[in-house]
Amino acid sequence: MISAFEAVLFAFVLTTAVATALLRDILAVIVVFAAYSLGMALFYAFLLAPDVAMTEAAIGAGVTTLLLLLALVKTSRPDLETRFERPNVSALVVFGALFLVLASTLSEFPAVGSAEAPIWDNPAVTQYYIENAYADTHVENAVTAVLAGYRGFDTFGEAVVVFAAGIATLTVLHREVFTRE
Amino acid sequence: MVDVQSVAVIVLVGLGLFFTFVSTAGVLRLPDVYSRAHTASQADTLGAGFTLAAVALALGLETGSYKTVLLLFFIFVTNPTAAHAISRAAEEDGIEPWTTDDDRTDEELYRDSKVETDGGENE
Amino acid sequence: MSSADGGPLGDAGSTYIESQIIMVTVRVIAPFAFTYGLFLMFHGSGSPGGSFQGGAIIGATVLMIAFAFGIEPTRDWIRNRTVVALAAGGVTAFALVGLVPILLGGNFLEYERYKTELGIEAKYGLEAIEIAGVAPIVAGVIVGLFFLLAAGAMQVSVSEEVSSDE
Amino acid sequence: MSDNRLLVPVATSSTVRQTVEYAVRTALDGEGDGYVRFVYVHSPEVSDDRLDDQRESDVETISELLDRITVWAEEDAGDHAGELTVETDQIGANRYLFSPSDVGAALAETAAENDIGRVVLDPEYDPGVGSPLLRPLEVELTRLTEIPVEEAPVQRQVRRRPLVLRSSPLQAGTLVFVSFVFYQILGGTFDAFDLVTGAVSATIVGVSLARITFNHDPSIAWLGRLLRMVIYVPYLFVEIIKANVQVAAVILDPRLPIDPRLTQVNAAVWGSVPVTTLANSITLTPGTLTVRVEGRTLTVHTLVAGPREGLFDGGLERAVRFVFYGRSAMNMPTPRERGDTEVLQQPEDADTPTEEAVEADGGDQQ
Amino acid sequence: MIPDSGDLVTDVFLIAAALFMLLAVAMFYRAVKGPTTQDRVLAVNVLGTNTVVILALLGAALGEPSLLDIALVYALLNFLMSVAISKFTVEQGGVL
Numbered sequence: 012m013i014s015a016f017e018a019v020l021f022a023f024v025l026t027t028a029v030a031t032a033l034l035r036d037i038l039a040v041i042v043v044f045a046a047y048s049l050g051m052a053l054f055y056a057f058l059l060a061p062d063v064a065m066t067e068a069a070i071g072a073g074v075t076t077l078l079l080l081l082a083l084v085k086t087s088r089p090d091l092e093t094r095f096e097r098p099n100v101s102a103l104v105v106f107g108a109l110f111l112v113l114a115s116t117l118s119e120f121p122a123v124g125s126a127e128a129p130i131w132d133n134p135a136v137t138q139y140y141i142e143n144a145y146a147d148t149h150v151e152n153a154v155t156a157v158l159a160g161y162r163g164f165d166t167f168g169e170a171v172v173v174f175a176a177g178i179a180t181l182t183v184l185h186r187e188v189f190t191r192e
Numbered sequence: 193m194v195d196v197q198s199v200a201v202i203v204l205v206g207l208g209l210f211f212t213f214v215s216t217a218g219v220l221r222l223p224d225v226y227s228r229a230h231t232a233s234q235a236d237t238l239g240a241g242f243t244l245a246a247v248a249l250a251l252g253l254e255t256g257s258y259k260t261v262l263l264l265f266f267i268f269v270t271n272p273t274a275a276h277a278i279s280r281a282a283e284e285d286g287i288e289p290w291t292t293d294d295d296r297t298d299e300e301l302y303r304d305s306k307v308e309t310d311g312g313e314n315e
Numbered sequence: 316m317s318s319a320d321g322g323p324l325g326d327a328g329s330t331y332i333e334s335q336i337i338m339v340t341v342r343v344i345a346p347f348a349f350t351y352g353l354f355l356m357f358h359g360s361g362s363p364g365g366s367f368q369g370g371a372i373i374g375a376t377v378l379m380i381a382f383a384f385g386i387e388p389t390r391d392w393i394r395n396r397t398v399v400a401l402a403a404g405g406v407t408a409f410a411l412v413g414l415v416p417i418l419l420g421g422n423f424l425e426y427e428r429y430k431t432e433l434g435i436e437a438k439y440g441l442e443a444i445e446i447a448g449v450a451p452i453v454a455g456v457i458v459g460l461f462f463l464l465a466a467g468a469m470q471v472s473v474s475e476e477v478s479s480d481e
Numbered sequence: 482m483s484d485n486r487l488l489v490p491v492a493t494s495s496t497v498r499q500t501v502e503y504a505v506r507t508a509l510d511g512e513g514d515g516y517v518r519f520v521y522v523h524s525p526e527v528s529d530d531r532l533d534d535q536r537e538s539d540v541e542t543i544s545e546l547l548d549r550i551t552v553w554a555e556e557d558a559g560d561h562a563g564e565l566t567v568e569t570d571q572i573g574a575n576r577y578l579f580s581p582s583d584v585g586a587a588l589a590e591t592a593a594e595n596d597i598g599r600v601v602l603d604p605e606y607d608p609g610v611g612s613p614l615l616r617p618l619e620v621e622l623t624r625l626t627e628i629p630v631e632e633a634p635v636q637r638q639v640r641r642r643p644l645v646l647r648s649s650p651l652q653a654g655t656l657v658f659v660s661f662v663f664y665q666i667l668g669g670t671f672d673a674f675d676l677v678t679g680a681v682s683a684t685i686v687g688v689s690l691a692r693i694t695f696n697h698d699p700s701i702a703w704l705g706r707l708l709r710m711v712i713y714v715p716y717l718f719v720e721i722i723k724a725n726v727q728v729a730a731v732i733l734d735p736r737l738p739i740d741p742r743l744t745q746v747n748a749a750v751w752g753s754v755p756v757t758t759l760a761n762s763i764t765l766t767p768g769t770l771t772v773r774v775e776g777r778t779l780t781v782h783t784l785v786a787g788p789r790e791g792l793f794d795g796g797l798e799r800a801v802r803f804v805f806y807g808r809s810a811m812n813m814p815t816p817r818e819r820g821d822t823e824v825l826q827q828p829e830d831a832d833t834p835t836e837e838a839v840e841a842d843g844g845d846q847q
Numbered sequence: 848m849i850p851d852s853g854d855l856v857t858d859v860f861l862i863a864a865a866l867f868m869l870l871a872v873a874m875f876y877r878a879v880k881g882p883t884t885q886d887r888v889l890a891v892n893v894l895g896t897n898t899v900v901i902l903a904l905l906g907a908a909l910g911e912p913s914l915l916d917i918a919l920v921y922a923l924l925n926f927l928m929s930v931a932i933s934k935f936t937v938e939q940g941g942v943l
Contacts, residue, residue, distance in 0.1 A: 016861055019868035026872060030879045038932075042887040043878055045928055049891075049898045052917065053868075056902055061363035061913045065355075068917050069368045072895070072924040073375030074457055077382075080935050081464040094881075148426070149438040155359045159441040163424040166444070167409055170452050174406050177456030184463040198856050205863045205904075209870075211725060212897070216870045218732040219877050219893065225885045226770060226782045227741055228877070231732060232893045234767045238725050240900050241718075243863065247903045250856050255669030256912040259919060262666065263899060266344070266922035272764035272771075273340040274892045274929035279772045279782065280334060281933030282885040289743050289782060336774055337930055339757035342694045346686050348923045350660045353682035354667050355916075357674075363913045368920075375924055380693060382930050 020057060024050040033095045041079045045071065062154050201246045208243030215239055224290035225282045229275045236271040240264065341383035348376040352454075359445045366445040370453030377458045386465045398462065402455030409448030412440060485511030488597040488628075489519050490588060490606055493546060500603035500633040501550055505557040507601065508565060515565045518595055519550050522584055523573035543571060585618055589625040600630045652695040657687030709804045716800055720791075721766055727787045728767040741784050743825040746816050748777050748798050755805045762797050780825070793817040860908035864901050871897045888932045895925035 027047035034040050048071030055064035121128040130137055144156040158166050211234050218231025241264060248260040352372035359365030381389040413424040421428035424444075426437035489504045491497055501519075508515030521543050547569040558565045572587050592600065600622060622630045661683035668675035731739055750759055760771040760779055768788030773780040783789035791797075795815040816822045871894050878890035899918045906914030 016865040016868060019865050019872065023868055023872050023875065026875055030875070034879065038884050038935075039879075039881065039887055042884065042891050042928075042932065046875060046878055046891045046894050049894055049921075052921075053898060053901060053905075056905060056914050056917055059909070059911060061911070061917060062365065062368075064914075064917050065363050065368045065920060066371070068920040069371035069375065069924070072921055073378065073927055074371060076928045077378050077931050078460060078464060080931055081461065084935065085464065147437070148441055149436060150441055152359065152362060152365070154363075155365055155441065155445065158365075159359075159444050160426065160437075163413070163441075163444065166449070167413060167424070170409055170449055171406060173456055174402055174452050177402060177452075177459060181459055181463055184460075201856055202859050205859055208900070209863055209866055211729070212867060212870055212900075214725075214729040214732055215893065216874050218728075219874060219890060221732065221737060222739065224741075225883055225889065226772070227739060227784050228886065229770050229889055230767050230782075230784045231728065232889050233765055233770070234725055234728065235893050236896050237721050237765050237767070240896050243867075243900045244903055247860075247907045250860070250907050251912075254912075255666075256906070256915055258666050258669070259912075259915040260903060262663075263903060263915070263918055263922045266347070266919070267896060267899060268765065269340060269343055269761070270922070270926035271892070271896060272761035273336055274926040275764050275889070276336050276760065276771050276774075277334065277926075277930045277933040278885050278889050278892070279770055281936045282883065283772050283780075284937040285883070285885070287883060287885070289741055291741060334774065335753045336757045336760050336771070339753055340761075340926070344923060344926075346656055346660055346690050346694055347663055349686045349690060350663050350682055351667065351919065351923060353678075353685065354664055357678040357682065358668070363916060372920065372924070375927065379924075379927050379930075382927065382934065384693075 016057070020050065020053055024054060033098070035093055035096050037083055041076060041083065044079075045076050048072070048075065062152075197249065201250050204242045204246035204249065208239050208241070208246065211235065211237075211242065212239035225287060226279055226289045229279050233272065233275055236267060236275075240267050337383045341379050345376055345380055348372060348379065352376060356446055356450045357442075359442075366448070366450035367453055370450035371457060373450070373454040374457030374461075377454075378461055381461065381465070386462070390462050390466075393458065395459075395462070398455050398459045400455075401451040402459065405448050405451035405453075405455065408451070409444050412443050412448065485509075485513065486516040486596055486598045487518065487601055488588065488592050488595070488599070489517060489601045489603070490522055490584075491519050491546070491550060491603065492521065492606055493542070496633070497546075497550070497603055498553060500601065500606075501553045502557045503633040504601045505554050505565065507599070509558065509561050516568075516595075517554060517565065518568045518570060518591070518597065519547060519554075520570045520572055520588070520591060521547060522587065523571065547571070585622050585625055588618075588622060589628075592626060592628055597628060600628055602630060602632050649691075653687040653691040655687075656691045656694055657683040660686040705807070706805055709807075713800055713804045717762055717765070717797070720762075720797065724766045724768045724788050724791070727785060731785050739784055740786055741782065742789065743772070744781050744783055744789065744792070745823040745825055746779050746781055746792065746798075747819075747822075748779055748816070749819070750798065750801055750805065751777060752805075755801055758804070759798060759801045762801065763792065766791075766797070793822045857908045860904045864904040864908065867897055867901050867904070871901075884932065884936050888929050892925065892929045895921055895928075899925070 024047065027043060027050050030043045031040055031047050034043060048067060052064045052067040052071060055061075055067055125131070140153055140157055140161065144153045144160075145151065148156045148160045150156045150160070215231045215233075215235035218234065219228045222228045222231065244260050244264045244267075248257040251257040251260065349372075352369045352375075354369070355372060356366050356369030359369070377389065377393065416425040416428035417423060419428040419432040424440075426440035429435040429440050430437055485508045487504050487508050489500065491500070504517050504519075505515070508517050551567055551569060554565070554567045555562050570591070572591060573584070588600065591597070602619065606618070619630055619632075622628070661679050664679035664682055665671060665675060668679065731737070748756065748759055750756055756774060756777055756779075760774050763769045763779065763781060764771050766788060768784045769792050770782045770784075771779055772782050781792060783792060793816055795817070798816060874890050874893055874897070878887045878894070881887055899921045902914050902918035902921070906912055906918070
């Protein structure tokens with residue numbers, strides 16, 4: 012049952028990804044990319060990573076499309092003769108080679124959710140968090156405990172990065188918008 | 193083994209699947225964006241409605257099933273709005289609805305409607 | 316599209332009317348979306364999601380309102396000052412929560428100090444950076460980006476229209 | 482019929498000032514003395530929030546508006562004030578002008594009486610129906626008269642209302658309550674943490690969004706509507722299932738026997754929330770799709786004959802009236818009987834299937 | 848982690864989810880084909896509804912009620928894209 016769903020979901024994500032890469036009309040790409048985001052959210056949800064799925068849902072459904080659209084308004088959307096991008100042969104070759112290299116490692120991966128996965132029985136990290144997260148922080152969601160507690164300093168850095176990136180973009184845009192005249 | 197609840201759940205899921213199938217067939221078969229929007233609303237209403245009802249029934253009386261009802265409520269409020277926004281934009285764009293005496297093809301309808309040309313499908 | 320004798324902003328043609336259907340739907344949905352964003356923000360410790368997602372949804376609520384009622388009125392409603400205050404305040408709050416333990420003789424973000432020195436559970440330290448730190452930063456940056464992108468959009472689209480007429 | 486005799490229908494709008502200026506300039510441009518007649522067209526708008534006692538204050542506002550326009554026109558004429566005659570008028574106060582065609586006919590009549598050479602329209606012109614009916618009005622005028630119709634070139638605006646408005650405690654309170662209940666359903670535990678954070682969130686939501694969610698103070702009548710809404714939902718559901726089966730049969734039929742038509746219905750509901758409820762119910766019902774809403778005129782695309790007849794029979798409309806105005810409002814004639822239905826576009830070789838389609842002149846629209 | 852139980856309802860939900868996914872792939876053809884942007888948006892909007900349904904099915908089948916929270920995000924925000932793009936297609940964003 013599960014493998015049937017997995018297979019179709021995989022086909023869906025793959026189709027949407029290829030369509031996103033190949034369509035020429037940028038507006039169509041934005042729309043199709045939203046479908047890709049839906050597929051990815053399902054993927055994360057299916058792999059029981061609800062935190063990530065939730066992020067994908069909140070950002071993919073609400074924010075990405077809108078910001079991309081506004082960016083498209085600022086630039087131009089050329090009239091197109093063809094529907095699909097003509098793939099670049101050399102890029103395809105590189106892609107194929109990379110794909111083969113990465114695919115060769117696939118057979119060595121543990122099955123999804125397998126208890127033998129190295130990350131799972133790593134006593135120094137994963138097991139430690141699982142065993143001690145609640146006792147240390149009294150927070151039920153271990154992801155939050157890790158993010159805000161164990162590696163809180165990292166998270167602080169990330170938050171500042173988001174802030175700094177936001178400020179930097181705002182500065183650039185502000186200059187463009189208000190010094191145009 | 194198979195109790196009444198399971199049967200009800202399976203029937204509801206089956207109905208939901210059927211209407212979503214009809215809707216997908218409609219979106220693929222129908223000639224223009226307006227008619228497609230009609231059957232898109234089938235997936236939104238009965239397809240989602242029956243399936244979410246099945247989920248709520250399977251979950252029983254707990255937080256999860258209340259959330260399912262909320263899901264249905266939000267879908268019923270937002271999706272017609274989305275369909276309206278789309279068809280309204282189509283109308284603002286000058287896409288004329290297809291009628292039975294209309295023998296234009298899909299691509300021609302599109303070409304009539306808008307400045308961009310989008311011809312070559314022969315990639 | 317734009318008529319010949321238009322003013323500097325062109326187009327004496329048809330006025331685009333905001334659709335009342337979209338407005339009414341947004342009026343109904345926005346409070347729920349906002350509540351849900353806040354819910355996620357507060358429940359980062361116990362259920363999936365958290366302040367980042369909550370902040371994103373709060374940002375999306377503002378975007379929703381902007382699309383239904385128009386970007387300019389929304390910008391007047393939420394002033395730029397508020398947006399900047401949100402983002403900067405988030406970073407400040409995060410840093411403060413981290414720095415207070417140093418004042419109490421510990422390390423940066425050492426929540427244990429809150430417990431030993433002030434009697435506050437470590438849990439609330441985590442909650443504090445989630446709620447007061449990350450969520451406002453995310454919401455503020457999203458809304459700010461959106462407003463500035465949109466402000467550029469209005470002007471550029473006009474100048475493009477003019478140039479395409481020539 | 483001279484070119485510098487102008488007829489300008491006016492109403493309170495954000496661009497009326499610019500329209501007046503343009504009209505005056507145009508009138509003075511031609512040879513001889515200019516003449517501008519500003520008319521206010523009364524509309525029969527009976528929205529749920531505008532009651533009879535407000536009518537009188539309306540009358541005052543109208544004459545104030547017309548006086549102001551006269552002053553503006555004289556100001557714009559400047560030195561040439563002597564060459565310009567400005568008259569103001571109100572029409573339709575004692576007549577029932579219901580649709581764009583009625584308004585158009587009334588305007589054409591006035592134009593004929595006053596030897597008008599040109600009609601200038603304010604792009605934002607709206608005789609109180611909630612959204613501009615400019616386009617249909619323009620079509621009607623060109624159909625009824627020979628007089629050229631033009632739009633005043635005002636700065637293009639998107640119709641908006643400001644968001645910064647005060648909210649009343651009642652509105653905020655209602656929203657806080659709704660938000661709090663929603664929060665508790667999401668939480669599902671009712672523990673102290675949920676109650677406290679829920680109260681905080683609900684307060685934030687209530688204070689910040691109250692004015693966006695509510696146009697008016699919620700009242701007791703509101704509760705009644707909510708209760709009737711509960712009765713409405715199963716009815717809507719039955720309608721949806723019926724329409725779904727009809728449409729499913731058509732789509733699964735290999736011949737795909739669809740018969741799409743664009744139709745127009747003047748719904749007998751008023752106010753944006755009822756109209757939206759109706760429009761969204763129509764869209765939710767497969768086979769009918771609301772394309773455009775202007776005031777209470779719905780442009781509906783219909784896919785097959787069954788749901789189209791259902792639309793013209795006005796079952797949903799009656800149900801929405803029941804929800805918002807109570808049982809007594811249910812017994813109105815159906816849209817078909819009122820003559821409020823129109824098929825805008827149909828195949829050229831089609832026989833007019835029902836008598837209400839006689840009005841329709843298919844090629845007129847676009 | 849994933850219960851591969853023989854429970855009938857669970858199996859039905861998973862099969863249904865797979866079939867919904869299959870219909871989503873078919874629907875995606877319309878999103879690629881178009882021809883108009885409105886067609887694409889329409890198709891993706893239906894995909895959004897499908898996603899909500901699939902998430903609910905998965906949540907029930909895998910015993911993960913938290914997936915319903917994700918579905919809720921989509922139910923609340925899915926129409927935003929349709930509204931935004933449909934306003935964008937009118938006059939190339941001039942009415943935003």
